[in-house]
Amino acid sequence: MTVFFECTYDLARHAGPGIPDANAPLRLHRLHEEDDLAALLAGAADEKERVAALTALLADRPAVEVPAEARHLVHVRPPLLPAHxxxxxxxxxxxxxxxxxxxxxxxxxxxxxxxxxxxxxxxxxxxxxxxxxxxxxxxxxxxxxxxxxxxxxxxxxxxxxxxxxxxxxxxxxxxxxxxxxxxxxxxxxxxxxxxxxxxxxxxxxxxxxxxxxxxxxxxxxxxxxxxxxxxxxxxxxxxxxxxxxxxxxxxxxxxxxxxxxxxxxxxxxxxxxxxxxxxxxxxxxxxxxxxxxxxxxxxxxxxx
Missing domain, CATH: 3.90.850.10 (Fumarylacetoacetase-like, C-terminal domain)
Known part of the structure; x- marks a missing residue:
C-alpha cells in the first residue's frame, strides 16, 4: 500500500488503501479514537517504514465493506488533517x-x-x-x-x-x-x-x-x-x-x-x-x- 485515504463513515473515522474506483465497493478500516496517523508517519524514516507502519496498523483494525450504493455515505477528508x-x-x-x-x-x-x-x-x-x-x-x-x-x-x-x-x-x-x-x-x-x-x-x-x-x-x-x-x-x-x-x-x-x-x-x-x-x-x-x-x-x- 503506497497510497491511502481517510474518511468518515457511520459516524466514525476510517482509512482505506489506494485510490478507489468511483463505482466499486469500498474496503475501509475503522480507526480507534486514539489513532494518530500523522504521528505514525512522522516517526517513520522513509517510504518503506511509512508503508510498513500504516499497513500494520490497518491490519489490526476492523475491516468494513461499503457497497457501491452506499458510497454517498462516505465523506473523504484532507489527508492527516488534525482534530484542531x-x-x-x-x-x-x-x-x-x-x-x-x-x-x-x-x-x-x-x-x-x-x-x-x-x-x-x-x-x-x-x-x-x-x-x-x-x-x-x-x-x-x-x-x-x-x-x-x-x-x-x-x-x-x-x-x-x-x-x-x-x-x-x-x-x-x-x-x-x-x-x-x-x-x-x-x-x-x-x-x-x-x-x-x-x-x-x-x-x-x-x-x-x-x-x-x-x-x-x-x-x-x-x-x-x-x-x-x-x-x-x-x-x-x-x-x-x-x-x-x-x-x-x-x-x-x-x-x-x-x-x-x-x-x-x-x-x-x-x-x-x-x-x-x-x-x-x-x-x-x-x-x-x-x-x-x-x-x-x-x-x-x-x-x-
Missing part, C-alpha cells in the same frame, strides 16, 4: 517552475501562507473566492505534507495534489499583494502518496460553465519541471524554528506551471474546475463560489 484546525498550516511557494524563470530569479522562491486547515476543500466542495477578487485562477499543484515530530521538526509524510486557487489579477496589479492574492480556499485530493514527490506529473484542467466546456489546458509539474531543488527548498523553509511544533501538519503547495489565466481565460462564479492528474490516476473537481461582500470590516472603528 489550528494545528494545520496551509502554505506554498510561487514562481518555482522553469517556464516562469527569468534572469532575476532568486535563489529561494517566495513563500506565502494561505491559511489554516479549514481552508482545505476536498473534491466536490466549493472553493470560496473573495468578493473583491480581480481575476481568480486555478493552479494544479503537488502538495507536500509534513508533520512535526516529538521535537516539532517537520518530517515528510507524503504528497498529494491540489488546486492553489489564486487571485492572480490582484498579484499582477501589484506584486506586493501576493499575500492577499493567495487568501482563497485550497482544493486538495484526499489520497496521500507515501513515496517521494514525483519527478513528473502531467494532466489537464477542464473548466465548465453553464453545463459546457469553457476552457481546457494541459499542465506539467514535478521536480523535473521546477527550477529549484525541492529538498533544499523545503530544508530552508523548515530551518525556521517558528514553524516547529509537535503534531503540526503542514500542507505545502510547490507551484504550478501555467493556468487558464495564462490562456487568456477568466473564471466566473459557478465555474466547475476539474484537475485530472492523468499520470497518477488522480482526478478531482471543485465549483468556484464568489463570497458575498462583507457587511463591515475590522478597522472600521479606527475611522471614528
Amino acid at each position: 484546525i489550528g494545528d494545520a498550516l496551509v502554505s506554498g511557494f510561487m514562481m518555482t517552475h522553469n517556464v516562469k524563470i527569468d534572469a532575476d530569479t532568486q535563489d529561494q522562491p517566495n513563500w506565502f501562507v494561505k491559511g489554516l486547515g479549514d481552508i482545505l476543500r476536498v473534491p466536490g466542495e466549493p472553493l470560496s473566492v473573495p468578493a473583491d477578487a480581480v481575476a481568480a485562477c486555478e493552479e494544479a499543484e503537488i502538495v507536500l505534507v509534513y508533520v512535526g515530530d516529538a521535537q516539532g521538526i517537520p518530517r515528510y509524510a507524503g504528497h498529494t495534489f491540489g488546486n492553489d486557487l489564486t487571485d492572480i489579477g490582484r498579484f499582477k496589479r501589484h506584486a506586493g499583494h501576493l499575500s492577499y492574492a493567495k487568501l482563497c480556499d485550497a482544493g486538495i485530493a484526499p489520497w496521500l502518496h507515501l513515496g517521494p514527490p514525483p519527478r513528473t506529473a502531467t494532466g489537464e484542467v477542464v473548466i465548465e460553465r453553464a453545463g459546457g466546456q469553457a476552457w481546457k489546458g494541459p499542465f506539467t509539474t514535478g521536480s523535473d519541471a521546477i527550477h529549484y531543488d525541492v529538498a533544499a527548498m523545503m530544508d530552508r523553509l523548515f530551518a525556521h524554528r517558528s514553524l516547529h511544533r509537535p503534531g503540526r501538519v503542514h500542507y505545502v503547495y510547490i507551484g504550478a506551471d501555467r493556468s487558464s489565466f495564462h490562456g487568456d481565460f477568466r473564471t466566473a462564479d459557478g465555474d466547475r474546475v476539474t484537475i485530472d492528474v492523468t499520470s497518477h490516476g488522480v482526478r478531482f473537481q471543485h465549483r468556484l463560489a464568489w463570497a458575498e461582500p462583507a457587511a463591515g470590516h475590522g478597522g472600521q472603528e479606527w475611522g471614528q
